[in-house]
Amino acid sequence: MSEAAAGTVRRRRPPATTAGGRLTRVSGLGLGVAMLWFSLLVLIPLAAVVATAVAGGWDGFWRAVTNDQTAAAIQLTVGTALLVTVVNVVMGTLIAWVLVRDRFAGQRALEVLIDVPFALPTIVAGLVLLSLYGPDSPLGLDVANSRAAVFLAFLFVTLPFVVRTVQPVLAELDREVEEAAASLGASRFTTFRRIILPALAPAIAAGAALSFARGVSEYGSLVLLSGNLPMQTEVTSVRILSSIENDNLDNAAAVATVLLAISFAVIVALDVIQRRVGRRG
């Protein structure tokens, strides 16, 4: 079975130290250099966002975030991301199920299709969706510049997450327990609800969290597709960008801090889920 981006999408466990070695002089130096680079590239810049937001004071922060247009953008982004996550939980689990438990011609092609949204440049993703669901749609479905376009774009870019977290867990599931349940008279539905679903729940939750985080932070695929109409189809990332372009970095930093808080919450939630799974064995 091919799982091209599985490792990237699947959340990795907190690694077990296999050696538990103490740092030597060389490895200590390596860690220092790596931390310096990571700080310069990621930690200091992200800290600068929060610091700039804080420097504006609570009033400035609150004004930036509750501005009508910004509040509408945040609401649209979070609401659509939640909705898409619900769809992904259902469809992603179903897709993983078909990929693991079914065998048919063309399955490899489906495997590759799952990973396409992960590797495709987001601006290209927008153009791709526009060709089927835009003004020249061969289906006669034109969602461009509407809220449905935001939903569609989120649905496309978050496709791999639930599938790729559920798939490996489902593949390792012990079939004998299901057979035992069936032989004791459980219906297919009962078996699914009582045996399979509980086993998959942590993986589904982890995939849902990743897909929510990805949806909330999406930008590129919306540029051509949603029209970025204020109060209607403008998402949070677009709001931040227009603040940057108006040279209002304080405002941009305040709204960006909201997004960072959401990503942070998702990372913490993932860690909790992973630890609970780890404890269960």
Added chain:
Amino acid sequence: MAERQRLRTRGPGRFVTRAIVTAYLFLLVAWPLWLVAQNTFADGFDNLRGILDDPDVVHALQLTVVVAVVAVVINTVFGVGISILIVRYRFPGRRLLNALLDVPLSVSPIVVGLALVLVYGGRSGWFGPGLEDAGLQVIFATPGIILATTFVALPLVIREVVPVLEEIGTEQEQAAQSLGATAAQTFRRITLPAIRWGVTYGVVLSLARSLGEFGAVKVVSGNVLGETRTATLVVEEKYLNFDQGGAYATAFLLALVAVACIVVVSIIRPKEEPR
């Protein structure tokens, strides 16, 4: 064979789920992707020839490749190094660092761009003015594009290498060391061959991600024609200027590389599994 038999006896629900999944993926991914190829070749090769004859587009493609290669090299060296440190050593803050390494995957590309501008911006950034005095312009120049691209693709190599390192354990490394191999020899002769496939997937996925970065690059590049405009920015600019043919052709090239990367990974990966 028994496995197969049992699967086959599972009722008609199988065909329903199969049909739903296939239709969903066809409508969401396959058909739209196909239409881009179709639109690109609507006038034969004119669209492709058009962009390849345009020196600005060619420059953008070259810049994209150079930036992606530099970002992939940085992320590979950093990724392999930090993976070994995290798996093989114990130090305070190891768990926190492990969690932080995933942050770039869930940060909006626009926020990434903003963060880099706030620190490296030439006018008001924390380090920007100092670096500019020293003759290094970061934002609105190639170094900024490289930083943004490196940022967004940072976790990909690590996520592929860490599980492999955990799996192979340390027995062989310890054996090599007890036979007198230096740390460098152990790494080159034992560790590196064992993790080579993990590194390969990480590199291919990072390459796909790096070639396609759009939002973060848009913020830090300034989008100067013929200087800091990358391929993804060309797609946007062409489409908004009603040059749909050019936009589709550039998008087609980018999509081709992305799909090729996925196919390559999906072909090499299973070879390693039945080990």
